[in-house]
Amino acid sequence: MPLLDDFRKKEFLDQITVLNEIAGSKDPSALPGLIDLLKSPVGDTSIDYMVVNALNAVLSQDEDRTVEGLTDSHPGFRILCIRVAGEHRFTKAATVLTKLAETEDDPDRLMEILTSLSHISTPETLPVFRKFMQNDDPFIQSLCIEALGKLKDEESVPALKQVVNESEAPERYEVCEITTWKAVEALASIQTDETLAFLVEKLHHKNPTVRRIITDAMISIGNQVIPLLLAAFEKGDEDHKILSANVLGFIGDKACADGLVAAFDKGLATTANVRYALFEALGRVGTMKGIICLVDGLNETEELTLMAVVTGLERHVNPGMVSQLTKRISAADDQAERLAKAVINARAARLFDALYENAGAGDMLIDALSESRDPEIIEEFRSLLAEIGGSRADEDMARLPEIETGARKALAADDSKSMCAMHRAILTDLGFEPFIATNGQEAFEFIEQGEDFDIILTDMNMPVMDGMELVGKVRNTPGFEDTPIIMVTTESEGSQQNLAEKTGVTAFITKPFKPDELKAKINELL
Template identity: 70%
Template sequence: MPMLNNFRDKEFLDQITILNEISGSKNPDALPGLLELLKNPVGDTSIDYMVVNALNAVLSSNEDKVVQGLSDAHDGYKILCIRVAGEYAIKKAAQPLVALAETETDLDRLMEILTSLARIADDTALPIFRRFLHHEDAFIQSSCIEALGKLEDPESIEHFKNMIIESEAPDRFEVCDITTWKAVDALATYNSDETITFLVEKLHHKNPTVRRIITDALIDTGARCVPMLLSVFKTGDTDNKILAANVLGFLRNKLGADGLVAAFDKGLADDHNVRYAVYEALGRIGTMKGIICLVDGLSETEELILLAVIGGLEKHINPGMISTLSTKIINADEQADRLAQGVIASKATGIFDALYETQGAADALMEALVASNDPEIIEEFKALLTEIGGPRAERDIQRLPQLSASARKALAADDSRSMCAMHRAILTDLGFEPFMASNGEEAYDFIEQGEEFDIIITDMNMPVMDGMELVGKVRSTPGLEDIPIIMVTTESEASQQNLAEKAGVTAFITKPFKPDELKAKIAEVTA
């Protein structure tokens, strides 16, 4: 090609211009010259890199040349053609790539070939993917699992199931390996009753990271898994019901909400932890039946459950609910005190605003607010009162205490808003400045930002980064080897407690618990 004549003798900027023009035009006439430059590099890193990019562009529109290049004697060009075949999903390259995979002994090269075949996603490659499912290299196995899932290979379903079952073996469940992770994702791609039912059955996998992956996979699956999740309330144990309710809440599906209410009415959610999870889920979904169930939940006396009820209602304020809540708070009995404290602890500013119009309810709420030891809560409601305005609001603002942040700091991580509210109330009562996070990643961000804590409290099951992973990261951070960590969870199995202890948890407290129990545990580990 004339443009590449005497290329090596040209100025640097001219060389760049020429290669950019070839990349844009994808002119096949440039292929021989580019190939020569690839096999005999100029020696300038920038130019040599641009040669590869130009070759990639030219090959992208010349499928026959890509297929021919798969058998080229030059390793660099051969690998480039392998990658281009996958990048542009060149179907006619599938069979030659399968032939290469059958004889390839270099693991890195084999991985390149399988990756391209996976991207092409042609049934021609099914036998080779099945063959390497048993390969000793975990990454090659994973590539094949992913490809077979993408191709929805029916012969592989049982193999994927067995991989997940075997990952719960006593000598394996403590670690989530990449093949288990990929097997879960692969089963989810089938989106069939069989595979979804299996994943729902494994919601309470022994490994918390696998639980998180299964939860995420079911949420991505969507409404299709609602019937399977609801069936857990008839056949599952407490832990499975809690996790099923969590997934249904994140799915925000009306049928899921109706099913949760039905389970509640049939007495299938009598356990405290299950009831708490159902209320949280109904708050996320927000159907009429769900809101009615939450309004009925205003009679709950357990603090954490009541926080879940109020937190759910805060998202779905309506006149009927406000009227009921106002009547209950004006009663001035023990339950009225619990409700007023719950509104404040939950930072339910919407409910507060609506109730403030009624004198008796407003007085009860102000008593609870004045009694708060949390500077952040005081400031948040002070801002709301300023916005409401008027003589009464101004007088109430004057009643608010002037609080300063504590010298002691505590970090709490939980994906439940109501649980975070309880942690916040407990920690401020104990004189800590609380830092709240909805998952392990958010919690660790505080640490990376330089915050120093006297104690960490974490849930085990959370999205994005679970409690076990958070504990591992904290314990591997210089200076945090001995910081007290309390893990709060619904787990009841001894194996889960053993996992927490091995990861570096200082103390383990199981729901349901009273605030005083957690206070005692905090005092114990920080003494």
């Protein structure tokens, strides 16, 4: 006896049992009865919903009947077949769906058809996606752009580039539109020399969120973009040098470090901002040439740049490097004081352990540690001294101050480890308890967890969530409408300050900066 005989007369629980059994078995004999129940529902929401589920399961095994249903007169069954065709990638449905898209006037139904076609994703669907990429609805445009990228359609490249170019127009660049986001991802998916060169050219897009999307795409692509990024570092302006170095550091290939060292040797890292970015990148990669270049960076006098050098060396400690650093710190001159302070503020425990063996270098490090106002750093190195042991270490531990956590709280967000260390040192010197995050999302999580802050520091360009987005979310959080926010930028990002001010930034400080400059800015605001 067929399961659906006298279905409408059955009790509720029996109806549920029958529909569950059909959904599990996907019995094709139940198809006519299910279609009848869809077109003439029993009137109970739960049962009608389960009819759709059972029908979906049965149709998933019947491509021909699904394709036939695409032109059924009943709108509900037609939409169901459209969805099933896409969900199960029924290629026979592509031709019919393409014809339906050409004649569909309703935006919602058109979206259903195009969504299904994007799942099926066959070359014959390209013309319809190219056509509707020009649709007025941004979500339909975005769906088509995404499909063109998935199909690696080189013919659509000029149109995709136009979307990105137009997004930098004065009246549009303040917002990252969904079409721009999808166009960047599509160009990255197509991965021709033309598309990758274009994306590298747009590394410093006017909108910081678009910059982040392009950066993420470059890192994901990896080796294929290394020559283009190195060329941008050599020939580009300061912004392109900085952003190219950042991406090369995150890609992390030996060719990235070798290329950056070659550029450094050619004298192409002339500004402190560029050298800072270059040393950060070399520290992430860690090749022999890169480490030698970092050792040369021990001559830097800018505290922030020196912090990037020490942070990079901490990742790749070796005897030759330790010997050089020991000699420099043992000199007990002004540069030795800067280096010792950088080792402490960077929490470079491996370097500290190796350098402490030399009494002269060890004394310089303890002097720098004694001046720290950061209780976490002092306790971290106190523990390290206890592990080292001996009378000298005991005497040095006795010299360390007892520091209480600051009464005021400050939040700092930056994807650079050295910059985070710099912020921490500055904030603890001012008596703040610092909360440090490596991106905007981590920073905002502190606020969501109920932390309150007297001041917030944020970088502009960060992965996951950039500084602009963080500021916008902070300003929309009750209680943070007037909290001072300082945004850290590079000198050449001045064109972005207007956008940042509109978002809610209180003040700016440009890299490279001296700690006293940021301290003065914080004191001014508070």
